[in-house]
Amino acid sequence: KENSFVFHNGVEIPNIGFGTWQIPNEEAYDAVTMALKNGYTHIDTALAYQNEENVGKAIKDFDLPREEIFITSKLPAQIKGYDETLEAFNTTITNLGVDYLDLYLIHAPWPWDEKGADYTEENIQSWKAMEKLYNDGKIRTIGVSNFSVSDIQALIDACDIVPMANQIPFYVGHDQEDLLAFCKEHNIVVEAYSPLATGQTLNSPKIKEMAEKYGVTPAQLCIRYCLERETLPLPKSTHEERIVENSELDFTISPEDVKKLDAVEDVRK
Ligand code: A2P
Structure with a gap:
């Protein structure tokens, strides 16, 4: 289907998600309501964003059946281990007020203050808990976030289910070629968070000109660039006109121009 990506277990995910990172709980209700009102049916949150409660309320109050909304949340980066994962998952579905999730991700391979540390064994234990939740029908798809090729390979080697998604920072000028190729080879959907580099790409003269x-x-x-690169963009905004703008992507970028965008200098380097 044109407006969705398909995971390796056959589940579909709408090809643009509403990102809620950096939306405080007080603003999350209105922001998510605006997104739903304007046609978004895929909402991305995390326990760490501290807004699950109002994200969930907005979804509940909106007049759409639960199964028509795709909800992603994430296991906090600092929570690792089998029982710990089951417990954090319960907190998340309680916060959201739902009885299942569409996608659950390990937020990062390491706690944020230990970036790069080796948590392979702990991630394997967390992944086994995610597999259990998946097999129990509590989550429709399971994946990871901020994982490198070797982080994912370790799960593939030790576990039964190949991760279905990897959510990574991806934007014009930050083209993660090797990771994208690896994910493609293993049928892992790549989700692009911060598709605007948290807004920083918008002032680039080359981007403005194109x-x-x-x-x-x-x-x-x-945002269209992410789709051209077969990644699923998760733009975030709390302004209605931007929320609308970010989902109106009815055009294509020529392959030559995609290449030019690949080569734009990374605004965050
Ligand atoms: P705001 O939420 O005030 O609208 P990313 O998705 O890469 O994390 O980028 C989010 C940042 O970009 C936010 O600061 C958001 O601001 C801003 N932003 C989102 N959409 C647009 C847009 N269409 N035009 C300008 N700025 C935008």
């Missing part, structure tokens, strides 16, 4: 050529906004060009 956006003008296509008659779109820099944000639309950057």
Whole structure:
């Protein structure tokens, strides 16, 4: 289907998600309601964002059956281990007020303050708990976030289920070629968080110039770029006109221009 990606177990995910990182709980209700009102049916949150409660309320109050909304949440980076994972999952579904999740991700391979540390064994234990929740029908798809090729390979080697998604920072100028190729080879859906590099790509002269050529906004060009690279963008905004703008992507970028965008200098380097 054109408007969705398909995981290796056959489950579909709408090809644009509403990102809620950095949306405080007080603002999450209105933001998610605006997103749903404007046609988004895929909402991405995490226990660590501390907004699950109002994300869940907005979804509940909105007039759509639960099965028509795709909800992703994440196991906090610092919570590792089998029982710990089951417990954190319960906290998340309680916060959200749902009885199942569409996608659950290990938020990062290491706690944020130990970036790069080796938590392979702990991640394997967490993954086994995710497999159990999946097999019990509590989660429709399971995946990881911020995982490198070797982090994913360790799970593939030790566990039964190949991760179905890897959510990574991906934006114009930050083209993660090797990781993308690896994920493609293993049928792992790549989700692009911060598709605007948290807004920093929008002032790039090259991006502005190309956006003008296509008659779109820099944000639309950057979000469309993710789709051209077969990654699933998760744009975030708390402004309704931007929420609408970010989902109006009815154009394509030529392969030559995609290459030019690949080569743009990384705004965050
Ligand atoms: P705001 O939430 O105030 O609208 P990313 O998705 O890469 O994390 O980027 C999110 C940042 O980009 C936020 O600061 C958001 O601001 C801003 N942003 C999102 N969409 C747009 C847009 N269409 N035009 C300009 N800025 C945007």
